[in-house]
Amino acid sequence: MAVSNVKSRDDARIRSLAVMARALGRSDSLLNLLEIAAEEARTALDASTASISRVEPGLMKIRTLLNVGQLGPDEERWPEDETYDLSYSPYLSLVLEEHRTWTASLDDPDSPEGEKDLLRRLGKASSLGSPVIVDGQLWGEFYATRPVGEDPFDDRDVAYIEALVAILSGSVSRALREESLERLVYLDPLTGLWNRRALDERAAEAFEIAPGASRTVTVVQVDINRLKQVNDSLGHNAGDQLIQSVASTLLAEFSHLPGSLVARVGGDEFTALVVGHDPSAVISIADRLNRRSWRLGAQPGISCGCSSAVITADTTLTPSELFAAADQAQYHAKHSRPIAGLVADIATG
Numbered sequence: 252m253a254v255s256n257v258k259s260r261d262d263a264r265i266r267s268l269a270v271m272a273r274a275l276g277r278s279d280s281l282l283n284l285l286e287i288a289a290e291e292a293r294t295a296l297d298a299s300t301a302s303i304s305r306v307e308p309g310l311m312k313i314r315t316l317l318n319v320g321q322l323g324p325d326e327e328r329w330p331e332d333e334t335y336d337l338s339y340s341p342y343l344s345l346v347l348e349e350h351r352t353w354t355a356s357l358d359d360p361d362s363p364e365g366e367k368d369l370l371r372r373l374g375k376a377s378s379l380g381s382p383v384i385v386d387g388q389l390w391g392e393f394y395a396t397r398p399v400g401e402d403p404f405d406d407r408d409v410a411y412i413e414a415l416v417a418i419l420s421g422s423v424s425r426a427l428r429e430e431s432l433e434r435l436v437y438l439d440p441l442t443g444l445w446n447r448r449a450l451d452e453r454a455a456e457a458f459e460i461a462p463g464a465s466r467t468v469t470v471v472q473v474d475i476n477r478l479k480q481v482n483d484s485l486g487h488n489a490g491d492q493l494i495q496s497v498a499s500t501l502l503a504e505f506s507h508l509p510g511s512l513v514a515r516v517g518g519d520e521f522t523a524l525v526v527g528h529d530p531s532a533v534i535s536i537a538d539r540l541n542r543r544s545w546r547l548g549a550q551p552g553i554s555c556g557c558s559s560a561v562i563t564a565d566t567t568l569t570p571s572e573l574f575a576a577a578d579q580a581q582y583h584a585k586h587s588r589p590i591a592g593l594v595a596d597i598a599t600g
Contacts, residue, residue, distance in 0.1 A: 260297075264411045267295040271418050281426040282316070288419045289319045295415075296408055298395040299375060303383070305391035308445065309453035309512030309524045312336055313392060321398075323373060336527075348509055350389060352381040352413055356403035370396070377403035381412045385424050388506060439515040441491060442498035450514040450522055454570035457526050462564045468526050469533045469559040472577040473501065473540070474585065475519035477551040493545055494519065497553060500543065504536050522574065530559040541584060556580025
């Protein structure tokens, strides 16, 4: 590419970031913000298409919210139900687990064949993906493609999209706070975690399996030990602070397993729903949590119990039964049995 063309493109991108900052700095709905960002990015990147997706908590899936540009016959601008498992693209896990921006092209020998197959199906030649981090947590992904005959995405494109996504992330954070009244039905007000209603709905979705497919679903039930002693000796404000601290710890620990959902389901009770991950990774987190304590007068800790099952279309096990098995394991954990013995023996037939 000629030097003058590079400078012209870089100048255009600097201007576009300024436009983005002004536009996204206004109070607006989340969907309008995403549309502004996707259209601006597609133009600045000389991309054929641009999409913004978000991670579905409690499911090992990513849901596309918006597609813009030269869409294929099966693509919609505002798709109602366009979701992908992490196995759909080899690079999805790179975004979700390592929070890294990546590029791929048909001509790059280092690009994985899975992504090349996807580009061929889309009729494109190169792609770029970047994580959207909101309030320190992975929220979603920006994805763009270029057609055959155009230069593949390069380091300048990566630098631009990372700057744009940083602006977008702050705007998404603000928009989510402003739209939180609509989401309160699914949120626990003290901790900001999902509540039991959200947990039950996502668990039901996790148990919906197509014929011939399977999915590993693991549940961790968590209970705070000696919360009453903290309330009685230090007051309910200290008890609330302990609940919030435990909630933050659970959220941080299970963020290592992308797609996990952590919910507060009672005064001192929490549930983590983990889909698609090896149960041993979940047990490792539960084991670590069982050894954790908080520096308060009663030296409280938490007890965790796990249950796991491989779900198929023929599975008769229900989410309630899986939760009950984890509850039983948690009860035993509270009586000092080792976490290795806490995985419930679940029949999935």
